[in-house]
Amino acid sequence: MSEAHSSSFWRAGAPLILASKSAGRRQALAQAGVPFESLPADVDERAIESRMGDVGADAIAAALARAKTLAVGAAAPGRLVLGADQAASCGERIFGKPETMENAAGLLRFLSGRRHRLHSAIALSRDGVILYETVAHADLTLRPLSDAFIDAYLEAMGETALTSAGAYQVEGLGAHLFDSVAGDHWTIMGLPMLPLLDALRRLGALMA
Numbered sequence: 001m002s003e004a005h006s007s008s009f010w011r012a013g014a015p016l017i018l019a020s021k022s023a024g025r026r027q028a029l030a031q032a033g034v035p036f037e038s039l040p041a042d043v044d045e046r047a048i049e050s051r052m053g054d055v056g057a058d059a060i061a062a063a064l065a066r067a068k069t070l071a072v073g074a075a076a077p078g079r080l081v082l083g084a085d086q087a088a089s090c091g092e093r094i095f096g097k098p099e100t101m102e103n104a105a106g107l108l109r110f111l112s113g114r115r116h117r118l119h120s121a122i123a124l125s126r127d128g129v130i131l132y133e134t135v136a137h138a139d140l141t142l143r144p145l146s147d148a149f150i151d152a153y154l155e156a157m158g159e160t161a162l163t164s165a166g167a168y169q170v171e172g173l174g175a176h177l178f179d180s181v182a183g184d185h186w187t188i189m190g191l192p193m194l195p196l197l198d199a200l201r202r203l204g205a206l207m208a
Contacts, residue, residue, distance in 0.1 A: 010035050012205035014199055017081040019072035022163075024171060024189040025084055025169035032193060039076070041068035046176040049096070054088040057087040057094045058135045058167065066133065080131075083123045086165040086190045090116035096165050105150055105166035108177070111166065112145040118165065119138070120187045124203070136192035138183020141169075145177065146153055153177070163188075 018025060029036045040125035048067055049060055058144050068082030070153070087096050088110060098104040118140065123133040152171060152185075154161055163168045168174030186193035200206040 008132045009033060009207040010202075011207055012080055012203075014079055016200075016205070017072060017076055017079050019068040019081055019083045022084070022097055022190060024169065025191045028186055028189055028191045028193055033198065034197075038081075039072050041071045043067045043071050044046070045085075045096070047163070053096050057089040057119040058094070060094065061087040062123070062133060062135055063120045065121040065123040066125075066130060066164070067073075069123045070128060070132070073128060077127060079126065080203070081125050082153070082196070083125070084191055087119045087121075088116055088165040089111045089119065090114055098162055098167050101154055101159070101161065104154055104161045107167050108142070108145060108150045108153070109147070110148075111144060115139055115141040115167070116190060117149075119189050120192050122192055123182045124196075124199060131203060134192065134195050134199075136184075136187040136195065138187045139182065140166075140178055140179050140183070140188070143179040 015037050018036045019037045019041040026038055045064055048063055064085035065083040069081045073081040098107050118138045119135055121135045124131045156173055168177055194200040201208045
């Protein structure tokens with residue numbers, strides 16, 4: 001899917017490839033004036049997670065971002081490719097995208113009234129080489145949620161609730177879930193924009 005936008009700051013020639021179908025990530029890049037094409041990665045996230053064993057949320061998010069950029073980059077020689085993914089943690093529990101609506105409901109009941117951390121990873125690659133990667137964090141606290149509210153929220157969200165770590169999207173109906181948020185908007189949306197732009201400048205893809 002081509003979503004290239006002209007930018008007087010862009011120096012890399014061909015647009016950046018975003019290895020994601022996330023509407024939030026596409027919107028963030030478009031608003032920042034970064035020309036890009038969206039080519040979602042075909043990777044088995046559950047298989048990657050299961051192979052990793054007992055590791056932290058940073059490692060899981062970073063591994064998924066790397067897998068996505070390398071998978072898409074294999075079919076795009078010479079192109080700069082951006083992979084991104086998120087995991088979340090609360091105490092000793094690490095979680096990603098819920099697999100079913102029942103999982104989503106249970107996750108929201110667990111997070112109700114609690115603070116958790118989002119781990120947002122990005123990885124840039126070209127020709128099978130990781131050129132840059134990082135993980136940024138945001139801390140979010142859900143307000144106490146009734147079962148009736150959780151049911152109503154998930155009914156309104158539908159299967160979109162299964163596309164994000166934590167079963168929410170803060171930029172949409174997920175805003176109704178929270179008491180407080182500590183962290184930048186882009187990290188919460190799954191694309192740490194300031195470190196990404198800095199990396200693109202250092203790689204010569206953006207005007208310094």
